[in-house]
Amino acid sequence: MTVNIGVHDANPSLYHLSRLGLLEQLLEPLGETVAWHQIGGLATARALADGTIDFGGTGSTPPLSAQAAGLDLVYAAVSAPRPGHGALLVRADSDIESLADLKGRTVHLAVGSWQTHFLGESLAAHGLSYGRDITAARSTADSYRRLLDCSVDAWVAQGAELFAARRAGRVRTLVEAGDVIADRSVFFTRRDVADTRAELVGLIVRALQHADDWAAAHLDEAADIAAADQGGTAADWREALATLPWRLEPVSDAFLAEQQEAADILAEAGFLPRPVTVADARHAALDQAATSALATGQEN
Known part of the structure; x- marks a missing residue:
């Protein structure tokens, strides 16, 4: 069989x-x-x-x-x-300093994946709703570029893309996934x-x-x-x-x-x-x- x-x-x-x-x-x-x-x-x-x-x-x-x-x-x-698998990133010069600042903003993420759990739980801890307080947009191959050119406000990255973005030095970690979910x-x-x-x-x-x-x-x-x-x-x-x-x-x-x-x-x-x-x-x-x-x- x-x-x-x-x-x-x-x-x-x-x-x-x-x-x-x-x-x-x-x-x-x-x-x-x-x-x-x-x-x-x-x-x-x-x-x-x-x-x-x-x-x-x-x-x-x-x-x-x-x-x-x-x-x-x-x-x-x-x-x-x-704990080191993923993180929510913003531009290094972004005015977003906390999760509360995401209200009304657009976040790129792999909608429906673990990243939805991560973002939903992160927002809920700050009194915000995944469904009502942000615009969740599906991430693409150019999400990093779109973050840098201000087309999106934040991006949930994982794996090699996360480490590549951090190495370039143009992003800042807003929340580590491992600090919120398993x-x-x-x-x-x-x-x-x-x-x-x-x-x-x-x-x-x-x-x-x-x-x-x-x-x-x-x-x-x-x-x-x-x-x-x-x-x-x-x-x-x-x-x-x-x-x-x-x-x-x-x-x-x-x-x-x-x-x-x-x-x-x-x-x-x-x-x-x-x-x-x-x-x-x-x-x-x-x-x-x-x-x-x-x-x-x-x-x-």
Whole structure:
């Protein structure tokens, strides 16, 4: 049987796993194979729901949007917090000194990604609403240039782009993502897969940790691959990759509380069409499978 996995460039664990052959090695003794599907993070939940893929990973916001849309997805595992992964930037000479100054301004970000969670929670802490007090515009390849030419007022940057912008010295950090949210990678599957193939999902989680172990031990090589494939310099990619924890965790009460806080804020702001109960997406068998898989991975 073939397990179908969605992968996209912004999820480093899946990105490396799809290139290393580690999951294929784990599945071969079971007579299983894997097919990789290039699917954007915002399309991952829908691809799971319609059966295109069986497993995927994104940041924190897409599974909340999926729940709000009535898609029956369940969490498989999460990364450890990623405190250096992203930040909200303004021009070095901007008159924006605090989040309160963003009221009425335009912010470029990857709308619908973890960045929506980050910005929504940052604004809420200052009495502002993502849906009412700012204009959230989808970031593009020229977001950095548009920030510098005053076309936008702030920009949520991540990864190599963040380090490249900081190195140039023309931006200022307004808020670090890690000061507001845990900013985890989140991995999930359909409920029917969890109900019938929890052990298979556990193997995928174990393979993801093996891929993370490889990346942590080969940062220069991982940076060269990312720069050649996605653009930017290897030096900026290495700095970005070095900030990541490269460690997966089972779903925990703390993670569910983080997600519930985000869901409540985004529903109140109108980004989510209705409130959701995050705990409905927890699956006991997957919790057990992930805990066992990660413990086994540490022993190997």
